[in-house]
Amino acid sequence: MAKPEAGLKRAHFKDVRLPVLLLLPQLAILLFFFFIPSFRALGQAFFLSDPFGNTVHFVGFDNFAQLLQSETYHESVKVTVVFTVLQNLLTIAVALVLAFASDRVIRGRGLYKAIILLPYAIAPVIAGILWAFLFNPAVGPLAHVLHAIGFAWDPNRVGSDAMILVILAASWKHVCYDYIFLLAGLLAVPSSLLEAAAVDGAGPLKRFFSIGLPLLMPTMFFLAVMNFVYGFFEIFAIVDAVTQGGPAGATNVLVFKVYIDGFVNLDLGSSAAQSVILMIFALFMTLLQFRYVERRVSYDV
Amino acid sequence: MNLDRRSTLATLAISSALWLASAMPAAAQPVQVQWWHAMGGALGERVDELVKKFNASQQKYVVVAVNKGNYDEVINGTIAAYRAKRAPALVQIYERGFMTMLLSDATMPVQDLLDQRGYKVDWADFVKPVAGFYSYKGKLMTMPFNSSSPILWYNKAHFEKAGFAKPAETWQELEKQLYAIKQKGISACGSVLAGDYHWSLLENYSAINDLPYATKANGYQGLDTEFTYNKTSVVSQIGRIKKWIDDGVMQIAGQGLSPEQLFTSGKCSTFFASTAAHSGIEREAKIDWSATYLPWEEGKQPKNSTIGGASLWVMKGQKPAEYEAAAAFLDYLAKPETQVWWLKATGYVPLTNKAYQMAKSEGYYKDHPTREIAILQLTRGTPTANSTGFHFGNFTQTMMAQRDEFENVVAGKKTPQVAMDDAVKRGNEILRQYEKLNKGRY
């Protein structure tokens, strides 16, 4: 039966006062803590201002122009894209392998799942601290292993080492999220399809690649979007704990740069302009997510 | 009655209560003011003692010291509080923030504040580099509080073993010494890079060797100053540091490891760091250590070094009584007795010549000769335009850009000249922003 309007129950109440009252708490909170700050953030991007707010010049799009011409900003964009893509691929790949293995295995599946799920409970900053310690070139046990093998591991001086460390920490923390969805997806594959394929002589791997994987595509697309959001925003804690954006900007992801420019460099106009650009990106990603994955809900954003 | 209506009413009630509460007149009690500072750990305890002494010395005012985190957190907290019209009376801001605070229109010049209230502070008695850094148009805008200068710490045993009485006076000679120490296998590394190397090894290097860091007398004569350190031997200094790092003579501590620890544990032979490290080193060192002046370039007549640390600013927007309290506290801080107590407890330098003389006459520096090095270095000769200090807007930002480029050199991605050219370019863009915003106000 078609609904009269989108998102409205066919059986509904007609009242005006009550729903408005019900909406008041959320809208009030949104007004004070979302809309007003967001507009001010947007606004600040068009001004050159002293941190205390007493001297303010309107500069139009100058802050944006400067950003787009700034080499450090380009670097930051590059770093963010490289990081997000690599982290995305690594996370999905590992999660897929683990999901496939969990799908096949029946004994102990519950236990495996429970343990693999643990990093979800761990705060990103803690994951960062753990990995910073483990790979600390001076005292880290895993760094020692690398040195013993012959790698000159030094995330304090070598940019790519720092990037690898951040990617590892981020993926470690996020694999379980993708894993849960992929496993659920695999378990939901109709057994009739699999049986038919088996009868035709397809082995388990072939069944996975020809049936399971294609059916997982929508889920994987959803996860790719979620991983992008994770990589762009939730990574702040890990970068702050592990590398502080260094060395020489090798891990200076956009969301960290916003923080440094705003809070350490006290360059509020530039920080706000960067926020606006991030906002536009977040908007785009959410719209994408909402359109293609209407049925799924994002909890992390 | 609906949940929401109740909570809405409750919210209104709370707000009105808050409003009424703030409108009530204060009872006749000592005037209380807040002082936001960045001194944590042992230094924080000294601050608490200092404040206690002030509060006990009179009945009219009470200062409440609040540790708001590190210097970045204090200035951000101050900014947010100020924007919300709730700034504290006194804040401790790092020296780098001088121009930001000066042109913010949010502060009360300290010299005026105290003079207007009849306090007799001998402003001309402040040690020249200290006064030079914190003055504008001949007046002290902020009260210096914890000032330091970098010195050269060294491991006596290592130097003696290598056949040297103490570190040489010039960079060239010192380099020979450190390489010799490394070759003879006496220590794992000749030196360790301090966290604030931009201050000790670049800015102070420039001052001591009488090199201009920027045009317009390092920013004192105008906002249209431009960095010029890429045209001086700062570039070769960076090359020198890189060479030391590559040859294993200079060690980088890295995340999680304290450079000071590498020195006090006896691993590295020298450490270019603030005199304020005295308290830590005296407590931790398992080695026979000493300290001496920072080296200078061969053939140069060394000038004075410049200061680091922080100072106290008085924020606008206070009630008259609160200004009285702030003025009284600042006057207390300026007293030689207070300074002598503070320098003994912490390792920071005396701010006025009177305080310096008082400590000297007590024989303090005879008993602690290394503690005198910083103040001797600060008062060496007459400051030139290159060694008075730095008046750069957005100084933190330009410093971060310079550090970024230095890391590129260390990683081998850029040569020192290219890196400093880029650092100067980025720094100048930042300076131009500051100039644009504050045109005609300096």
Add this chain to the structure above:
Amino acid sequence: MVERAPVLDAVCHAILLVGVACVCVPLYLAFVAGSLTIGEVQQVPLPWLPGDQFVQNLRTAWTQANFGRLFLNSFIVALGITVGKIAVSLLSAFAITYFRFRFRMTAFWLIFVSLMLPIEVRISPTYESVANAALPVQWLVEKLHLSAAWNAVTGHSIDIQLSWNMVDTYPGLILPLIASASATFLFRQFFLTVPDELCEAARIDGASPMHFFWTILLPLSRSNIAALAIILFLYGWNQYLWPLLFTTDKDMATAVIGLKHLIPRADSQPAWNVAMSAALLTMLPPILVVVALQRSFVKGLVDSSK
């Protein structure tokens, strides 16, 4: 599965064991580090067996960083976010799915927009908002010249100074993190799948909307609420950027922020042992929550509109 493939099964077990090892080894090493003295933790390589200092290090962290208070703060913040967000979202979702009124779509879009901006991108102005939440009202008061109006009407002069400073308070920590619509959307999705017959029956019986809400809708939503509660509790407990910037009062920080301050930095002792023990302690409550309530949690993550 369908046929027996023992080799593949063994490989799968091996893969899963590697996965488990990747999760557990870092945690185990952290535990070892957290159980050593500060001298021992600096030695390379780290010993593979734990020492005996774990409780001692915990005690150091507890007193040094005031962890007792920080834990309490984390609990309050996490619970506040959980309860606050769920309560507010249930009401809003109910309003936009079960009522037909003129402002419905406007409200819907207003709420939807808030999904687009995570707190990281609006961090500075949020701080200003919290530092003086009444500032917008004050601005309005000034723009409308209310003081002058009052004066004109009553002849009394009045100085209206509204300020509501929530810096370093629990509401200040909690409210900005509630200000997004993710939970509202979850409940909206769920409410859309509730059979219409239930509502029709309620209407026929003459029940008021709120009665329907309390007696029918809410009990049905129980499992969704439970799953969301777990996720929100984790989210609240693990918050980092906002508490970091927002609380400068040491007594108002959360456990995660306290932990950050224990990380050895360049100018402090390399007390990784204390930091690691504190890290393990801080991750314990969320882990307990996940382990104990794993089923509803997974169900909530995956199962949104079945």
